Amino acid sequence: MNTKPILALDFPGDTEVVNFLKHFNEPLFVKIGMELYLQEGPDIVRKVKDLGHDIFLDLKLHDIPNTVGSAMKGLAKLGVDLVNVHAAGGRPMMEAALEGLEAGTPAGRERAALIAVTQLTSTTEEQMQAEQKIALSLQESVLHYASLTKQAGLNGVVCSVHEAKAIAEVCGEDFLRVTPGIRLAGGDAHDQKRIATPDGAKRDGSSLIVVGRAVTGAQDPVAAYKIVSELWEA
Numbered sequence: 704m705n706t707k708p709i710l711a712l713d714f715p716g717d718t719e720v721v722n723f724l725k726h727f728n729e730p731l732f733v734k735i736g737m738e739l740y741l742q743e744g745p746d747i748v749r750k751v752k753d754l755g756h757d758i759f760l761d762l763k764l765h766d767i768p769n770t771v772g773s774a775m776k777g778l779a780k781l782g783v784d785l786v787n788v789h790a791a792g793g794r795p796m797m798e799a800a801l802e803g804l805e806a807g808t809p810a811g812r813e814r815a816a817l818i819a820v821t822q823l824t825s826t827t828e829e830q831m832q833a834e835q836k837i838a839l840s841l842q843e844s845v846l847h848y849a850s851l852t853k854q855a856g857l858n859g860v861v862c863s864v865h866e867a868k869a870i871a872e873v874c875g876e877d878f879l880r881v882t883p884g885i886r887l888a889g890g891d892a893h894d895q896k897r898i899a900t901p902d903g904a905k906r907d908g909s910s911l912i913v914v915g916r917a918v919t920g921a922q923d924p925v926a927a928y929k930i931v932s933e934l935w936e937a
């Protein structure tokens with residue numbers, strides 16, 4: 704799989720996306736999430752793919768197994784590289800997602816990698832325990848969800864950099880640790896709670912990093928992306 708930093712295209716519409724991508728003279732690995740997909744629908748996936756970029760479709764599906772399985776079967780036809788669900792949906796839901804993805808992938812095309820969100824990087828341990836009533840440490844909860852995801856046969860998880868190494872030890876090096884919450888040193892954390900720098904992510908066991916506002920909100924996004932890439936690839 705492409706190991707470039709995954710650039711989160713959190714924009715309100717396709718005009719902003721096309722204008723933003725015009726500044727980059729290379730194929731990227733980009734993330735299309737809820738904000739963009741819910742406005743533009745599957746056409747935005749086709750448009751960005753036609754521009755030559757790899758795509759993580761970050762819709763974080765979370766519903767009953769039948770619904771998620773059927774939705775994945777449809778999404779498989781879009782030809783994206785990476786898709787996800789919420790591990791909190793449970794093992795049967797994750798298994799249905801995988802079955803749907805396999806059933807919907809056109810013959811001769813490689814199926815997208817399927818990963819599951821453990822605990823969002825905007826969640827703190829205190830919040831998780833108080834609101835979700837999970838009586839574990841955040842690290843234990845993330846490791847539990849990672850193991851459940853592995854048992855369901857998925858390819859990896861979304862977690863923060865802080866849990867990546869422990870997940871690799873429990874689930875194996877090949878099990879993907881996709882880590883958002885990436886900031887340049889001293890950068891604004893915004894709503895993220897479990898953050899790390901690109902070089903910290905590399906050192907601490909991320910397989911792939913997801914970076915949004917540190918690049919899209921920079922005065923010079925191309926220069927910011929270059930700095931992130933250099934720190935990540937060093």
Ligand SMILES: O=c1ccn([C@@H]2O[C@H](COP(=O)(O)O)[C@@H](O)[C@H]2O)c(=O)[nH]1
Nearest residue numbers: 711736822823824883884913914915916
């Ligand atoms: O736990 C998660 C899961 C997904 N995300 C997504 O990643 C980007 C991060 O954007 P930043 O601007 O770099 O904070 C965003 O699209 C989230 O939806 C996440 O942050 N944490």
